[in-house]
Structures are given as C-alpha cells and as structure tokens.
Amino acid sequence: MRLFPGLRVNVSKSGVSASIGTRGAWLTFGRKGTRTTVGLPGTGVSYTQTTPAHEHQDVGAPPGRASARWLVVVLVLLAIAAVVGWLIGVAMR
Numbered sequence: 252m253r254l255f256p257g258l259r260v261n262v263s264k265s266g267v268s269a270s271i272g273t274r275g276a277w278l279t280f281g282r283k284g285t286r287t288t289v290g291l292p293g294t295g296v297s298y299t300q301t302t303p304a305h306e307h308q309d310v311g312a313p314p315g316r317a318s319a320r321w322l323v324v325v326l327v328l329l330a331i332a333a334v335v336g337w338l339i340g341v342a343m344r
Contacts, residue, residue, distance in 0.1 A: 275292045283303070
C-alpha cells in the first residue's frame with residue numbers, strides 16, 4: 252500500500268513491512284530483517300543485501316556510531332531520491 256511517494260507499507264500472511272525509496276533504490280524493514288536493494292532502472296541489473304533481524308537484537312551492546320551514521324546517510328539519500336523522483340513525476344504530468 253503506497254502511503255506517499257517513496258513510502259510503502261506491505262501487509263502479507265508473514266507480517267507487515269515498510270519500504271522507503273524510489274525507482275532504483277529501496278530499503279525494506281520487516282520481521283525477517285532489513286533488505287537493501289539498489290539497481291539500474293530499466294536494465295534488470297540490481298543488487299540486494301539482506302541483514303537478518305537477529306543481528307539487530309543484540310541487547311548487550313549498543314549499535315556502533317559508524318553503523319548508525321551509515322543508516323542515516325542511506326535514509327537521507329533515499330529521501331532525496333524519492334523527492335527528486337516525485338518532482339520529476341509532477342513535472343512530466
């Protein structure tokens with residue numbers, strides 16, 4: 252279900268997940284973990300990396316600063332890409 256450009260909520264028998272991104276780059280958070288997908292639109296070429304959920308649930312150690320910065324950078328880039336994609340879509344109407 253598309254909430255607004257760049258943000259989707261997916262509901263299935265196995266659970267609920269949220270995806271943020273735009274054509275060519277998506278970040279999906281769900282019960283099974285986090286999936287990052289980047290690709291070249293229209294070519295069929297893509298790369299997907301999956302991080303299992305259990306890696307995120309280490310209660311004993313706080314997340315490192317480097318990993319937190321990486322996540323912030325990815326989310327900011329995806330947000331910028333979503334806004335640019337939306338603006339291009341609006342301009343082409």
